[in-house]
Amino acid sequence: MLVTAISTTTELSALESQWNRLYAQDPHAHYFLSYGFMRDWLVALEGGWQVLIARNTADGEIVALLPLRFRLRTLPSGRFYVTLLMAGNYGADYTGLICRPQETRHVIPALAKAIRHLDWQELDFDYIQAADPRYEKLLDEFSARRFDRTAGVRTNEEHTNNLLCPVVSLPATFDEHLGQLSANMRQKLRRLLRTLDDQNSVEITYPTAETFNAAYDQLAQFWWQKWSHKKGAERSQSILRTNRRITLNALQAGSLYMPLLTVDGRLVAGLITFLDPVRGTANFFMTGRDESYEGPSPGLLLHAFSIREMISRSYREYNFLRGDEPYKLLFGPKLEQLQCVRVKRRKSNGILPQAVLDRAAVLATAAHQKSRFKQAAAGYTQILQSAPNTVNILYRLGQLYEQTGHEDAAYLTYAKAAQLVPRNQMLKDRLTRLRPAPHTMPPSAALSAPSRDAN
Incomplete structure (x- = not known):
């Protein structure tokens, strides 16, 4: 079983006929997983989503689809926390996957492996059908040794149970x-x-x-x-x-x-x-x-x-x-009956998925502009931990080090950026102005910013 992912509307449009055929074959499929609903929903999200596609290796035919999305939030430290959600969350009353029934035994382990290899700290399977045995099999692929698993309750102040659908x-x-x-x-x-x-x-x-x-x-x-x-x-x-x-x-x-x-x-x-x-x-x-x-x-x-x-x-x-x-x-x-299940990694290296890097940059820059330097440094460092050659983040981190009096760290950070874009005059000017001291401080030490192995 081969699992790949798509994340653009062009790729999504190319799946329409195969999606519709698979939807008709799956007795557990529902309106909120139909191609028409999911296409319009994903397009409106404007990024941060992907659809996992399972193909039969024998003939390359698509046998399962699992729409997912990433949610990014900022911790008080300035570090980022990534949750992987079912794509329909916050719009659809049901979420889930669609699969050709006879392929379930092979599809579920393959999808679980693909999910485990994505970068996230928390996995939320909200509003999946409790009567569909595929989700229990999928969740069983996340071992208790590496993951914590909890079930959620969705009863409001009027005592309405939102995990029940009449x-x-x-x-x-x-x-x-x-x-x-x-x-x-x-x-x-x-x-x-x-x-x-x-x-x-x-x-x-x-x-x-x-x-x-x-x-x-x-x-x-x-x-x-x-x-x-x-x-x-x-x-x-x-x-x-x-x-x-x-x-x-x-x-x-x-x-x-x-x-x-x-x-x-x-x-x-x-x-x-x-x-x-x-x-x-x-x-x-x-x-x-x-x-x-x-x-x-x-x-x-x-x-x-x-x-x-x-x-x-x-x-x-x-x-x-x-x-x-x-x-x-x-x-x-x-x-x-529906169910909401949360899976958390016991250990995470803090690497951010490509899909959230632009949003993370916006949030870290906003903290920087508000002079929340420790939080901004933590955010910038985590972005660089995930994408080391991001020039604009290297430049902003260098600016932050300058602003906080860490000129040695600023010099080293600008120097790394200059190696990536050697003709950039702005970086040349910064490096010319800064004179490194005899004992330089590595950027990861400034402001107690975490190193790549901090998490």
Whole structure:
């Protein structure tokens, strides 16, 4: 089994037909691993991602794909910490891999080996399907001798368990679906649907490309009024920006189902649902409701209407996605379990992957500009530990040494940069101005900056 990686949109586009074929073959695949969703999501990330590709060595055919992304954060010391995430994190309700089923036994060890060889301190497998045995096999490839492994809990202050996904199996007719519900719920949904079918003042419409922004803005405003005080303004704004992008991409791809409920011309609620015709699944993603509306439950009405519509289209599942909120359970779903697993290296050399070096340079330079010299020196040194011949970082580190009175270290750092770009006049001027003392200090000693083996 041969595992390679891609990290550009051009390479990603070339995979479309093979990705789609593999997606159709994998019974565990879901909307958030479809080519259309993942392509738009990865392009929006603007770097820092890669897709591991497993090929059968016999014929070179792709048999598995694992989208990943790197996240970089700065420690108080100024050193950087790298987490390897499933690529869909912070946007997708499910994450994971896609694989040809008969190749699983060979694919999993090969992917695990490729992951171990990447540069990271922490590996987060968030929102993977607990019922899919491939992930347990993958995680078993990370030995307890070298890695620590912990499972996460995702229960919020409302006691909603976000590791549970209520999924309604859709029968052949809507009446059959109603027959699976309690008598009270059955009567309630029939009454709600009659108001829609019998009253001209109650309508369901759908946005077009021209009206999408206005419709989304109204639903987002409803959502903001309900949730922003609990989630905080900054996080809420980030969620709504991300959801807008995901929803617009679905509209453009033809996979968006967005029923909007109006009463006397007033928008009172709407749903955002993503359709997956390959899996036969409708994935409810987001809702917005005017909390001042005092009429019969618009949320239950919209879900009942959507389920009826999906049954008429021969869809097989209505997935409420993450969260076991009580209203979802009224529709008689089964609960699918997700899991979040964190793997940490017991020892790390601190080497940074190529994908995060530019971001690390920005962060170290920002610390430098704020006169946080020890933190900047630690960041610069770690970058050079990972990419020793990065001229601009050598130059900035030389400047830092000058600013902090370490002229000998500055000279040696500029000299190394000058060896790489011998015609650079700015470096020549710096070296001419600085006169090395008889006893020079190695750059790694200045400001107690860590050496290559510090971690």
